[in-house]
Amino acid sequence: MSEHIVSPKVYIVIFASLMLGTGLTVWAAFQNFHQYNIVIALGIATIKATLVVLYFMHARYSPGRTQLVIVCSVFWLAIMLALTLADYDTRPHDITLAAPQVFYCV
């Protein structure tokens, strides 16, 4: 199987996009978007991860079966997150617990 050759220009553009994303993340960390703080941070991180997988890991140029494996893995991750969050979202939130006294050991 021959390797797909990616031009340096593509790599430079992707690298610049990742740097921009990093800058955006830092900027967003100092703003207060209230309940959207986490959504914005994770959104930027997801876009950056997608760029890495597509271009740096060559998923965009890979055979369909490899792409299917990647999509299935993301789907698996989605199952884990969705079912875990389903627990959190449907729990009663009016329970308050006292924080335990903490002893650290390594």
Place this chain on the structure above:
Amino acid sequence: MSNTPPTPDLELPDEHYLNATYGSGIRSWLLTTDHKRIALLYLASVTVFFFIGGVLATMIRIHLLTPGGALVTPETYNKLFTMHGVAMIFFFLIPSIPAVFGNFLIPLMIGAKDLAFPKINLLSWYIYLIGGGFVLYSFSTGGLDTGWTFYTPLSSVYSNSAVTPAVIGIFINGFSSILTGLNFIVTIHTMRAPGMTWFRLPLFAWAHYATSLVMILGTPVVAITLLLAGLERMFHLGFFNPALGGDPILFQHLFWFYSHPAVYIMILPAMGVVSEIIPTFARKPIFGYAFIAGSSIAIAVIGFLVWAHHMFVTGESTYAALTFSFLSYLVAIPSAVKVFNWTSTLYKGSISWDPPMVYALGFIGLFVIGGLTGLFLACLGLDIHIHDTYFVVAHFHYIMVGGAVMGYVGGLHFWWPKITGRLYPKSLSQFAAIILFVGFNLTFFPQFILGYLGMPRRYHTYPPEFQVLNVLSTAGASILALGYLLPMSYLIWSMRYGKVAGPNPWPATGLEWKTDSPPLTENFHVTPEVTWEPYDFQNRPDLGLAASARPLAPAHGDD
């Protein structure tokens, strides 16, 4: 009664993987890339961990002979059951069948010369050794007392035992599992011999394909989760500790996302072993080949959706508990498909009671009890009563020991002639299988009753009224130990003194039986071409079975 043809006097082949030389003695083993030799390296390694785990289990059972505890302090008792669990689960049960039999057999079964990545295969064994080294370091420098589940914040904050090296060891060991799974999937996809279509694959290969999916998709999650617990412990980062803004239930979600499917890493390969043994000694094509193959995949997939049934009493939401309870019932369906198909295969079969068959039948009985009691635990109301009692201990030992270890020992008896080229004493091995079955039930069945009566697990002491059942359990453990020591003794004996087996002593239909015993380093003299359906005894005159011993049932794809 046996319709297994008598084995004629034979000689071992001149050249085989055991006497092939690549450099001098020990070096030829430590640097080998031959999947069969790597399988034997794993066999030796997992046996060491089985011994360690077994000694710890023995100490637990001796301690529980008296209500006040006979042997160790409460703190040491906590360490005994934790180290028993860690050694047995992460370093014996999970690698046992895949890394030993999967490594040895998958290339042979599909007609390949080796696995797709032989060097990565050797690397995975070294990673296993490094991970195991860390864990043994933890055991020998104070031990672990968190339970094998490493629940936070006990593991990440409060425990004074050697948690950090153990967590690092299990993290490292995860890579071994991932690489083994990757190797199997690529090998099965790309290296099948001509004519070996997907629906001619042995069910053992299907089971390992499903297991590999679980290994690849699940292991990274537990590795990262334990790493996070380790980071919280070492650097006080708040992931799971409520005092630092973390959530202890999050640890349990992430831990069980892997650790429940990990049960299927243990049991699916054992199911694969049983699916090979049953048709061989019933002399009949397996009933419902496609359903058994599909049920392996279904178990792997649905098995990922049930994890929070371990957390019904932790404070998870009622709605989530309802969902996970329903999904847990669902996973019983593909498991039942397998059991019904194995028993249907036996129906009107020409059954012989050779040792592997005795183990396989024992597996079915014990797995049925283990599986059905799992449904008790998936029931929300009942689980509140029996959660964290000995009922749970009995249930998962019926699956992991009665199921997975019985399958492992059965597989060892089935393929031992292929691995070593020699047979072992038949009557003694049948006796050992019965001893194992009796010892196992005497050990663990009383624990169902103890749990139902309310004896909690992980306690070093118990009320006097529970003593009779605990003594029974300890007595059973002694018989069980004999059931393991006997096969170890006569299998080692047979390596030198056993009768030469020949290529196909049972006879069985798989491709691995069409080459020498022990096989060549390259497995086959000529790449085989598969022209027959799986488990087909009818159209296989080369097996040497008498016509009367060949029933008329058609094989899958032949009807």
